[in-house]
Amino acid sequence: MAISATGLNYEIRGTIHQIVELHLQPGQRVMSETGGMIWMDPNIDLDTSMPESGGGLMGMLGGALNRAISGESVFLNYFQAEGSSGRVAFASSFPGHIVPYDILPGRSLVAQRGSFLCSQDSCTIKMETTGLGKGFLGGEGFFLQRMSGPGTVFLEIDGELSVVELEAGQTIKVDSGHIAAFEDTVQYNFEIQKKLKNIFLSGEGLALATLTGPGKVWLQHQVIRELALRLIPYLPSKSN
Secondary structure, eight states: OEEOTTSOEEEEEOSSBOEEEEEEOTTOEEEEETTOEEEEOTTEEEEEEOOOOSSHHHHHHHHHHHHHHTTSOSOEEEEEEOSSOEEEEEEOSSSEEEEEEEEOBTOEEEEETTOEEEEETTOEEEEEEOOHHHHHHHSSOSEEEEEEBSEEEEEEEESSEEEEEEOTTOEEEEOGGGEEEEETTSEEEEEEOSOHHHHHHSSSOSEEEEEESSEEEEEESOOHHHHHHHHGGGSOOTTO
8 A cells, every 4th residue: 555745545456447445534535536436435425516626606616617618527526534544446437547646735737638537635626728729739629637736636547658757948749649647847839740741641630749848747658539530440330
């Protein structure tokens, strides 16, 4: 069993389709996307509500609207151990890896939409746009998830993963669909491909994402959208 810098006991199990089991102390509370929990002890209290993002009622409604526009559920599930310690487990929605990350006060972690699995309730999650041009050129939608601390978050990353440590000023170009997450010190941008033949023949779209350090970047080897497109020819047609 591991313990995070913020005092959360957890255990990640599995190989190609992992779960994370959280061991909560009395009164300790965590939150998750709806549908992520697979089992919990009887003394774990479940409460479903809109994210507690601060700013009172208007802030809560604004955050819910933002999540709805981005395609996420407007609700989160909150789990709290009542009376004694208890366990609750969450599973990723696709074969891959669960990655823990400790967010320090005043810092944040930026991830692709849908990467958030669960976290301590001291964290806040906000959806933010990447801009019309970025979303159009990258083909991965217009929204990112910004998770702010303090607290420990758990990401679900599709397929295998690579972690790249960028030094100050160091830049890499990445197919935007393979960007799982990056630290808030990393600058995120796009660069238009200069060669016309690359745009039509490379399969990488009009632009590649550029990530500039310092900071850590998590890259996922599998992109669900690409996997779905490859499976289409094998699906039965209506005539069959």
